[in-house]
Amino acid sequence: MISDHHAGPPAKGGPAGRSELRLRVLSAAVLIPVALFIAWWGGLPAFLLAALVSAIVFAEWASVTGHSAKLLPTTPDVSIGTAFVALATLVAGTQGLGTGLAVLVAGMVGVALLSRSAWLAAGVLYAGLLGIALAALRADADFGLASVTVLLVLVWATDSFAYFAGRSIGGPKLWPRVSPKKTWSGSLGGLAGGVILAALTAAAFGLRVGPLLIFCLAFLSIASQAGDLFESAVKRHFDKKDSSGIIPGHGGMMDRVDGLIFAAAAAALIGWAHLGAERVGQGMLAW
Structure with missing residues (x-):
C-alpha cells in the first residue's frame, strides 16, 4: 500500500516525521517476517x-x-x-x-x-x-508459496519505492483531489521497483521471467496503487484520516493492505482466467 504521506516527508523530516518513520520501520520489522513465515507454512x-x-x-x-x-x-x-x-x-x-x-x-x-x-x-x-x-x-499445491510471496514482494516494493521516489524526486501530483501528496514520480518509481523485485523473486523460485510475466507484474503493481487511491477516496469521502490505529506508524489494517486488496484480487482473477480455479497461483506466474 502507498499511504497519503508516502509521497512526501512528514513534518519536513523533523522529530515527528522521524518518530513516525521509526514506528513504521519497527512495525514492518515485526509484521513482514510473520506474514512471510505463515505464507511459507x-x-x-x-x-x-x-x-x-x-x-x-x-x-x-x-x-x-x-x-x-x-x-x-x-x-x-x-x-x-x-x-x-x-x-x-x-x-x-x-x-x-x-x-x-x-x-x-x-x-x-x-x-x-x-x-x-x-x-x-x-x-x-x-x-x-x-x-x-x-x-x-x-x-495452489505447486505454486502457492511462490505466488503469494511474489505478490507480497510486489506490493511491498511498490509501496516502498513509491515512498522514496516521491520524497526524493517530487514533481507533478498524481491525483491531488483524492490524495494531495502522491506524485507521478512516486507512482512510476513504485511501478519500476515493484516489478523488478517481484521478477527477481519469481526467478529465485525458478520461474521463467518472460515478457508476459513482466506485463502481469506491472499490471498488478498498478492495481496495487489503484487500491491505495481507492481507499484514500473512501476515507476522504467520510472525512477520515486513518481506518484505525491498531498498527503503530501505519494507522489501521486497511491502511496497510489497501494496495494488496486490489493486487490480490487481480492476481486471483488473472490466475483463474488463465488456468482455472484449481491452479490460480500457477495461472498468475506461469507464462
Missing part, C-alpha cells in the same frame, strides 16, 4: 491469518463508513458481515475459489438486506476479496 494457518486480516479490514470499513464506533462488531449487520468475510476466506482455501466467492456473495446480500446500506455491503466484498484471493493463491 501454508495450509490452515495461512487461511486463518488471511481470514483474520480480512475480518479486521471489514470491521475498519464499517467504522470508516459510520456503521460501527468500534473495531469489535457491535451490531448484527456488522457481526454477520465479519463472519461471512472470514468464512468465505476459509472456504476459498479449503474448497476452492468459486465456492468461497459464492459464500461471500451470500454474505454481501445478507448484509445488504439487513443493513439497507450499499456501503456496508460493499465492505463485505472489499474485505472478502482480499482473504479469498490470498487463500486461493496459497492453496
Whole structure:
C-alpha cells in the first residue's frame, strides 16, 4: 500500500516525521517476517491469518463508513458481515475459489438486506476479496508459496519505492483531489521497483521471467496503487484520516493492505482466467 504521506516527508523530516518513520520501520520489522513465515507454512494457518486480516479490514470499513464506533462488531449487520468475510476466506482455501466467492456473495446480500446500506455491503466484498484471493493463491499445491510471496514482494516494493521516489524526486501530483501528496514520480518509481523485485523473486523460485510475466507484474503493481487511491477516496469521502490505529506508524489494517486488496484480487482473477480455479497461483506466474 502507498499511504497519503508516502509521497512526501512528514513534518519536513523533523522529530515527528522521524518518530513516525521509526514506528513504521519497527512495525514492518515485526509484521513482514510473520506474514512471510505463515505464507511459507501454508495450509490452515495461512487461511486463518488471511481470514483474520480480512475480518479486521471489514470491521475498519464499517467504522470508516459510520456503521460501527468500534473495531469489535457491535451490531448484527456488522457481526454477520465479519463472519461471512472470514468464512468465505476459509472456504476459498479449503474448497476452492468459486465456492468461497459464492459464500461471500451470500454474505454481501445478507448484509445488504439487513443493513439497507450499499456501503456496508460493499465492505463485505472489499474485505472478502482480499482473504479469498490470498487463500486461493496459497492453496495452489505447486505454486502457492511462490505466488503469494511474489505478490507480497510486489506490493511491498511498490509501496516502498513509491515512498522514496516521491520524497526524493517530487514533481507533478498524481491525483491531488483524492490524495494531495502522491506524485507521478512516486507512482512510476513504485511501478519500476515493484516489478523488478517481484521478477527477481519469481526467478529465485525458478520461474521463467518472460515478457508476459513482466506485463502481469506491472499490471498488478498498478492495481496495487489503484487500491491505495481507492481507499484514500473512501476515507476522504467520510472525512477520515486513518481506518484505525491498531498498527503503530501505519494507522489501521486497511491502511496497510489497501494496495494488496486490489493486487490480490487481480492476481486471483488473472490466475483463474488463465488456468482455472484449481491452479490460480500457477495461472498468475506461469507464462
